[in-house]
Amino acid sequence: MGTDRQHSGDDTRVAFRTCPLCEAGCGLEITVKGDTVVRIRGDRDDVFSKGFLCPKGSTLKQLHDDPDRLRRPLVKRDGVHVEVEWGEAWAVIAERLPAVLRDHGREAVGVYMGNPCAHNLGPMLYNRSLLQALGTRRRFSASTVDQAPRQVAAGFAFGSPVTVPVPDLDRTDYLVVMGANPYASNGSLCTAPDFPGRLEAIRARGGTVVVIDPRRTRTVEGADRWLAIRPGTDALLLAAMVTTLAQDGRIDPGDHVGAWLTGLDDVVLACAAFTPESVAAATGIAAADTRQLARELAAAPSGSIYGRIGTTTAGFAGTSFSTATSWLIDVVNIVTGNLDRPGGAMFPTPVAGSGNTRGRRGSGKGFTTGKGATVVRGLPEVMGEYPAAAMAEEITDAGERRMRAVVTVGGNPVLSTPNSDQLDAALAQLEFMVSVDIYLNETTRHADVILPPPSQLQRGHYDLALLQFAVRNVANYSDPVLPLPDDQPDEWEILARLGLIAAGLGPEAEPSAADDLGIATLVAGAVGDPHSSIHGRSADEILAALGAEAGPARMLDFMLQTGPFGAAFGANPEGASLAALRANPHGLDYGALQPRLPEALRTPSGTVELNHPVLLAELPRLHAALQADGAATPAADEVLLVGRRDLRSNNSWMHNIGVLVKGKERCTLLVHPLDAQRIGLTDGGQARVVARVGELTTLVQVSDEMRPGVVSLPHGWGHGVEGTRMEVAASRPGVNSNVLTDDAAIDPLSGTSVLNGIPVTLQPI
Ligand code: SF4
Numbered sequence: 225m226g227t228d229r230q231h232s233g234d235d236t237r238v239a240f241r242t243c244p245l246c247e248a249g250c251g252l253e254i255t256v257k258g259d260t261v262v263r264i265r266g267d268r269d270d271v272f273s274k275g276f277l278c279p280k281g282s283t284l285k286q287l288h289d290d291p292d293r294l295r296r297p298l299v300k301r302d303g304v305h306v307e308v309e310w311g312e313a314w315a316v317i318a319e320r321l322p323a324v325l326r327d328h329g330r331e332a333v334g335v336y337m338g339n340p341c342a343h344n345l346g347p348m349l350y351n352r353s354l355l356q357a358l359g360t361r362r363r364f365s366a367s368t369v370d371q372a373p374r375q376v377a378a379g380f381a382f383g384s385p386v387t388v389p390v391p392d393l394d395r396t397d398y399l400v401v402m403g404a405n406p407y408a409s410n411g412s413l414c415t416a417p418d419f420p421g422r423l424e425a426i427r428a429r430g431g432t433v434v435v436i437d438p439r440r441t442r443t444v445e446g447a448d449r450w451l452a453i454r455p456g457t458d459a460l461l462l463a464a465m466v467t468t469l470a471q472d473g474r475i476d477p478g479d480h481v482g483a484w485l486t487g488l489d490d491v492v493l494a495c496a497a498f499t500p501e502s503v504a505a506a507t508g509i510a511a512a513d514t515r516q517l518a519r520e521l522a523a524a525p526s527g528s529i530y531g532r533i534g535t536t537t538a539g540f541a542g543t544s545f546s547t548a549t550s551w552l553i554d555v556v557n558i559v560t561g562n563l564d565r566p567g568g569a570m571f572p573t574p575v576a577g578s579g580n581t582r583g584r585r586g587s588g589k590g591f592t593t594g595k596g597a598t599v600v601r602g603l604p605e606v607m608g609e610y611p612a613a614a615m616a617e618e619i620t621d622a623g624e625r626r627m628r629a630v631v632t633v634g635g636n637p638v639l640s641t642p643n644s645d646q647l648d649a650a651l652a653q654l655e656f657m658v659s660v661d662i663y664l665n666e667t668t669r670h671a672d673v674i675l676p677p678p679s680q681l682q683r684g685h686y687d688l689a690l691l692q693f694a695v696r697n698v699a700n701y702s703d704p705v706l707p708l709p710d711d712q713p714d715e716w717e718i719l720a721r722l723g724l725i726a727a728g729l730g731p732e733a734e735p736s737a738a739d740d741l742g743i744a745t746l747v748a749g750a751v752g753d754p755h756s757s758i759h760g761r762s763a764d765e766i767l768a769a770l771g772a773e774a775g776p777a778r779m780l781d782f783m784l785q786t787g788p789f790g791a792a793f794g795a796n797p798e799g800a801s802l803a804a805l806r807a808n809p810h811g812l813d814y815g816a817l818q819p820r821l822p823e824a825l826r827t828p829s830g831t832v833e834l835n836h837p838v839l840l841a842e843l844p845r846l847h848a849a850l851q852a853d854g855a856a857t858p859a860a861d862e863v864l865l866v867g868r869r870d871l872r873s874n875n876s877w878m879h880n881i882g883v884l885v886k887g888k889e890r891c892t893l894l895v896h897p898l899d900a901q902r903i904g905l906t907d908g909g910q911a912r913v914v915a916r917v918g919e920l921t922t923l924v925q926v927s928d929e930m931r932p933g934v935v936s937l938p939h940g941w942g943h944g945v946e947g948t949r950m951e952v953a954a955s956r957p958g959v960n961s962n963v964l965t966d967d968a969a970i971d972p973l974s975g976t977s978v979l980n981g982i983p984v985t986l987q988p989i
Pocket residue numbers: 243244245246247248249250276277278279280281282410417
């Protein structure tokens with residue numbers, strides 16, 4: 225157990241555990257009596273979060289105790305889910321899943337990996353073997369309703385989709401927050417517990433925070449300035465900032481980057497088509513404000529632009545430029561001299577498991593997309609996946625090549641991906657569906673078998689994915705806080721056994737044997753790799769040091785020891801290892817971010833390929849969209865719909881926790897008073913919201929925090945559907961905003977959906 229203090233005389237103990245609910249990764253201090261959690265609070269000694277936690281963090285107890293959380297597998301019989309023993313659930317899967325694969329081939333099965341996979345060690349390490357065993361290219365995930373454009377832009381320019389620069393929050397003098405509300409989200413693709421506190425510290429030390437957002441969010445209220453941009457036009461603003469600096473003669477990436485940079489002149493030249501004046505009508509940002517922003521950022525001792533969900537899921541002029549926007553953020557950070565320097569936009573050095581700390585340093589194969597395409601629309605593969613927006617049509621419209629079975633691991637795509645009604649109907653047509661999930665929710669109600677993993681407190685934890693984007697180089701491991709019930713398999717065992725069944729080895733095959741093989745393969749690869757810290761060592765010696773216990777902890781130990789700060793199995797005795805992290809339950813701090821150019825690059829040229837042709841081609845496309853936008857006349861009752869985040873919500877889940885959903889209704893449509901008056905909507909009244917693919921009726925909240933012409937509805941709601949089993953969520957259902965999002969509207973480079981800037985019309989009811 226992750227325990228470092230035992231009270232004498234009773235069975236009360238204190239365990240330390242990293243919160244797995246969002247990207248901030250706060251340290252928790254959990255008091256346990258027997259097997260009952262009695263208190264959760266922030267761990268004041270955590271090296272990264274220093275005691276911070278948000279209202280969600282302390283509800284891990286309620287999540288664990290939730291009577292609706294599944295403790296046993298469910299099998300659907302005559303349309304009703306019934307509890308069964310694990311053996312029976314495995315037997316049903318072994319009978320039906322391999323039959324689909326045998327009769328219709330590997331591509332007949334699709335997989336959806338939900339957002340919780342990125343927050344849990346088991347899926348992070350064992351989803352890959354499940355995917356390999358299934359052998360299908362029809363892989364989908366929450367990435368294409370979230371961050372994929374940011375990673376694709378990094379992939380093309382820096383050579384790897386995990387080489388994403390993050391703002392050096394704790395040292396910056398000037399931060400531009402674009403399309404993000406870290407006061408509610410606690411940050412994303414920028415792991416920083418107490419993100420709000422770090423923003424306040426920028427201003428306290430004399431720095432400046434500017435927020436660019438169509439809504440006056442809580443983050444705006446804590447900032448120096450707000451630019452109320454029209455949704456989807458961030459790329460125009462960024463390109464015009466580049467032009468401002470070019471006209472001023474202030475393009476200066478600095479010697480530290482200039483030596484490793486290709487194509488800057490091409491990009492600056494292509495941006496010349498966008499001036500602060502020519503984009504002002506589209507963005508809604510006055511030319512003088514655009515120039516001021518560019519000049520202040522360039523003049524600041526250090527600074528950076530940080531863009532998030534509003535920049536990666538936005539639509540403009542009937543299309544999307546989300547990857548181009550992420551790339552232009554990098555361009556502005558580069559031309560202002562802020563890439564890869566303290567206080568600017570820097571590359572983390574993850575302690576374990578990063579693709580950009582392994583192998584040859586400084587160059588590589590680079591990044592490509594298009595290894596395969598969807599059947600119906602021919603949408604290209606990106607980062608090993610197809611767009612989530614294509615899932616439904618691949619089930620219903622692909623004829624003999626249709627998806628006949630689906631496996632989901634976490635997530636709730638019926639609520640979180642576009643054109644929800646279409647996907648809901650499509651899942652009902654499947655021949656077989658398996659879900660690994662703790663709830664019978666809007667998606668898993670379609671599953672023939674649901675396999676529940678243990679609760680968050682019964683799993684070990686290391687933020688393998690999210691520490692790759694952290695603003696400090698830190699590491700923190702937690703053993704499970706509570707023991708597994710006797711018959712409950714660990715999450716990794718569920719995923720591994722599912723893979724073994726898909727591979728045709730039957731339900732009796734042992735996950736631990738497959739894991740032994742997996743770790744032996746990794747070790748053999750590392751000792752044979754001239755770039756590895758254990759190159760030339762004996763594989764047997766390394767395997768003996770790792771021990772015989774199968775599972776994620778052994779795999780993680782290998783990654784820590786062979787990572788950039790690793791102990792390398794005795795070669796660096798003070799280095800990182802699982803033992804070192806277990807001995808330091810508050811985490812280990814490996815310091816502030818360090819400059820990493822050119823070593824972090826994996827491009828073929830060994831430079832930042834800023835003018836990668838795929839990216840550069842986006843600027844003429846953007847210009848054409850600007851022209852088209854200028855020529856268009858929107859309908860009088862048309863507005864643009866954006867989403868929003870709430871501190872007590874976590875995408876589509878955490879809505880079954882009473883303390884997080886109680887109080888005033890939060891699933892409301894925010895409408896500016898001018899729009900409300902024009903359309904005839906009243907505060908507390910109802911509105912019908914109509915989009916191309918669907919419509920819904922929702923509660924109106926009139927608020928001047930919205931930019932006129934833009935309305936906001938949070939996502940992840942729409943509970944209480946027949947066949948689900950989430951009592952609290954059903955009592956506060958809200959409406960599903962993804963009934964309105966359009967499966968046809970995607971960013972062509974990343975396949976990411978447009979979830980912000982959706983044209984809708986409003987009608988009073
Ligand atoms: S900010 Fe995120 S990681 Fe921290 S306590 Fe809240 S949900 Fe957990």
